[in-house]
Amino acid sequence: MVCLKKYFTEGLIQVAILLSLVGVRVDVGPYLHPWNEMILGPTSALTQTQFHNLHNQLDGQDLHPKSVDLDGFFTARRLLGWVRSLDRLRVPSSELETWLVRREPDVLVVGAPGQPAPLEGGAGGLEDHVGDQVESVMRSSVVAGSQESGYGPIREDSLDTTAPLVRRSHEEEDEDEDLYEEDTDMLWQDHSDLGHHQRPEEGEEEELVVDTWREIWSDGHSYDRANGELAQDLSDQIASLEAQSSMSFQECLQLLEDTFPFGEETELSDPVGVDQREASGEDPTPVRELLLSPLLSHEDPSLDLEQQWHDILATMEPEDMDLGRDVIQSGSIQSSSLMDPVHQDVSLHQAILPGSSQDSYPFNSSFGGSVPLLAPLSQSSSGPDFDLNLTFGPSDLTDTTLPLAPHGTVGNPMASIQSSLFLEEPVLPSPLGSLLDDALLDEISFLDLALEEGFNPTQVSQLEEELDSDSGLSLNFSHSPASPSSSEASYSSSSSSSSSDSSVFSDEGAVGYSSDMEVIVKREEGAVGGYSPEVRKMCSTSYQKPGRFNSLPWLEQVGHDHTYNQPRATSPTQGKSRYSKTYEHDKLWGRDERRALAMKIPFSNDLIVNLPVEEFNELLTKHCLSEAQLNLIRDIRRRGKNKMAAQNCRRRKLDVLFELEEGVEGLCRHKARLLKQKAENLRSVREMKQRLSGLYQEVFSRLRDEQGRPLPATDYTLQFGNDGQVLLATRNGSASEQNHKPHKKQKNRKK
DNA sequence: TGGCCGTGTCATAAA
């Protein structure tokens, strides 16, 4: 029965796809609910379908992750997703939304050549204004998307199920309702809260389409006038459009002109002006040479969905056109280009967003869950949304979802197995691979360490079992520094490296220190095998108390730099430092350990040093220890803690030195900037002096005495008054008021 | 062989 359902569903979906491709509108909405319920369960459309919840869904559907039916399961979901994407036309939201905003009559008037665009602010120009509009609308759309999960794949669900919103009443799936209309309607709905427009009446829709193409052209043309770059793009797009379209350019143009004649771009956004020009019989302008739109021919039933795709793709960026062409030419929405890694990058950003709008999309788990409305943010409105929707590859899913999984299952081999189950293609190389490798290496090192530490085979097998059973827990623990303080954490590093396991972990640097703590625990558990139950209990409680060691483990790990004693940059002494460090640790720590062994101290030094004082005292009281033993234990504890303190102190010292060094460098840079600025100022002053001197000479040379003769520069001089006036004075000191004139104005008048 | 460096340890003060 299950197989019958599967094949029945797939057959219907494939038929729907074919019908959609040949232009017959397939409204799958009414049928989607039964399909959803068949495939996803009765509440699937309302439940959040996140990838990491897939297992739960599978449980609900009696689909085990390892079941062979998974393939068919996801295939059916994928096909349904395609069908859903077919009955709408999604256009780069920013572009289309811009058109709609620009339709606002009091806002959008594209200026004619040589005329300033009478936009808001006037001087802003078209580019800025359009950019602002795009930006604002994009922001608005994102907000709207976050509120109602956006449109696109999610929209239909919300409309079909729980979101009546403001859909117009007469839109109920008219037979001749084309895709563009539906999308524009969708956009009207989406932006109804912006107060820009009411949805156009039916009679206005043709005009809307015209405006759409007018805006396309006018944008491109204005940009062209601004920077002379996009005109070529537009021409290329037209050429591409013509090449792809079954209708020639001239045919399109003729159709366009016959249907909606319009004139120069100054009137493009002004329908009244268009009408007036049409009435006046004035010949249209270069607009027609660039503006064309088979999309306009929605009156023409010969232009089908594919044609409209061509239209939309022709308005996009060249690279997007290529992609879209791949989609179209493949004869199906499914295309290899849909798995373009470039778009996977886009989807990565989307997948990181928690609680994204994928929740209400019942098919998103097969696609990895996309957020169509967020696409323009990361992709800058360069591609069709269906693309984003479908190109969310499984690799993205694994890379993005798994780190979000609890208990640190990033490196969980089971997780990778599960994720690979969802891949219908070979697993692509991804960062997860490296993570997994690291995790496996850690596990291998761990096992080697256990063998080195003299664990018996039973313990080693238990270790292996633990790692195999739930490496996520193990990793989680390893990420948690078993220390509430930096000193303890650093100590765990140094102490572990001082022991015989230093060869394994000392070279790990700060990265391996968290594993060291685990090693310590294991060592304690192993070392105290012959100890009393109290010691064992303290080992477990002291090192593994979650409340004590689990506070912000990641930040703790980040905050602790146990390479404080090493230069920040690579230095030739680095190897030496590590070597000497481990060697000395081993040697010196062994001294105290040897003493402890000689005195038959029943605890390890790690335990002595790292136990909290209460438990440490309790430990001492519960054992009959001689005074010498107690002294040695206290000395060991004191020295161990002091050693950690010394390390911290030196690290802080170095930090202070580095900060001072950086401060000095910063001050030097600041000083250099000031010197440069000073030089520029001097140069500027010098230039101004030169200009002033030249001006002085020019003014003086134009001065004449009463007989019209030039004034001798040896006898007269110009003096500048505080009130901005210029005085002519004699050189001998007797101020001559004979030519008292107010600066330049009077001079010009004199001229 | 002396200098440098890293580290451990002690003494001491402060929290």
Next chain:
DNA sequence: GGTTTATGACACGGC
């Protein structure tokens, strides 16, 4: 008053 932490000073070993 005991414990912990920070820090200067010193010693030691390696390079």
